[in-house]
Amino acid sequence: xxxxxxxxxxxxxxxxxxxxxxxxxxxxxxxxxxxxxxxxxxxxxxxxxxxxxxxxxxxxxxxxxxxxxxxxxxxxxxxxxxxxxxxxxxxxxxxxxxxxxxxxxxxxxx
Numbered sequence: 001x002x003x004x005x006x007x008x009x010x011x012x013x014x015x016x017x018x019x020x021x022x023x024x025x026x027x028x029x030x031x032x033x034x035x036x037x038x039x040x041x042x043x044x045x046x047x048x049x050x051x052x053x054x055x056x057x058x059x060x061x062x063x064x065x066x067x068x069x070x071x072x073x074x075x076x077x078x079x080x081x082x083x084x085x086x087x088x089x090x091x092x093x094x095x096x097x098x099x100x101x102x103x104x105x106x107x108x109x110x
Contacts, residue, residue, distance in 0.1 A: 005080040007099055009053060010107070011035035013073045017065050029062035031055050031069065033077070033099075054098045055079075064104055074108035077101040 014032040021027055033053045041047050055077060057065050069075060079101035088094050 006078070007081055008076070008078045009033060009035055009099065010076045011053070011074070013069050013071055013075065014052065016071050017069055019062065019066050026058060027062045027066075029057045029065040030098075031065060033075065054096065055101050056082075056098050057101045057104070061101055061104055064106075065101075068106050069104075073106065076105040076107055078103040 011033040014034050017029050017031045019027065019029050033055050034050050035053065036048050036050045038046055038048050055065075077099065079099045082098050082100045083095065084098070085093055085095045
């Protein structure tokens with residue numbers, strides 16, 4: 001993987017992993033990941049800011065996600081940013097940003 005397009009995230013899965021099997025035998029898994037950051041505002045209050053990321057994985061990495069990453073599981077992932085677009089049912093062009101993960105580390109307990 002190139003260092004020019006590399007991302008590392010640590011967070012918790014926000015839903016159950018969705019899996020697709022393609023006719024050619026390829027397995028694709030997708031799940032959302034929540035990452036949180038904290039800061040202190042002008043009033044001295046601690047504020048949590050959560051960002052949501054769309055993760056996709058293929059092959060062996062997809063199998064690991066499917067088997068070991070239920071909703072709420074803490075993960076560390078490494079991959080690259082990808083962008084794609086599609087036309088929805090009304091013909092409106094939609095854009096999606098995803099993290100295509102190459103490496104996964106299962107964190108936390110069961």
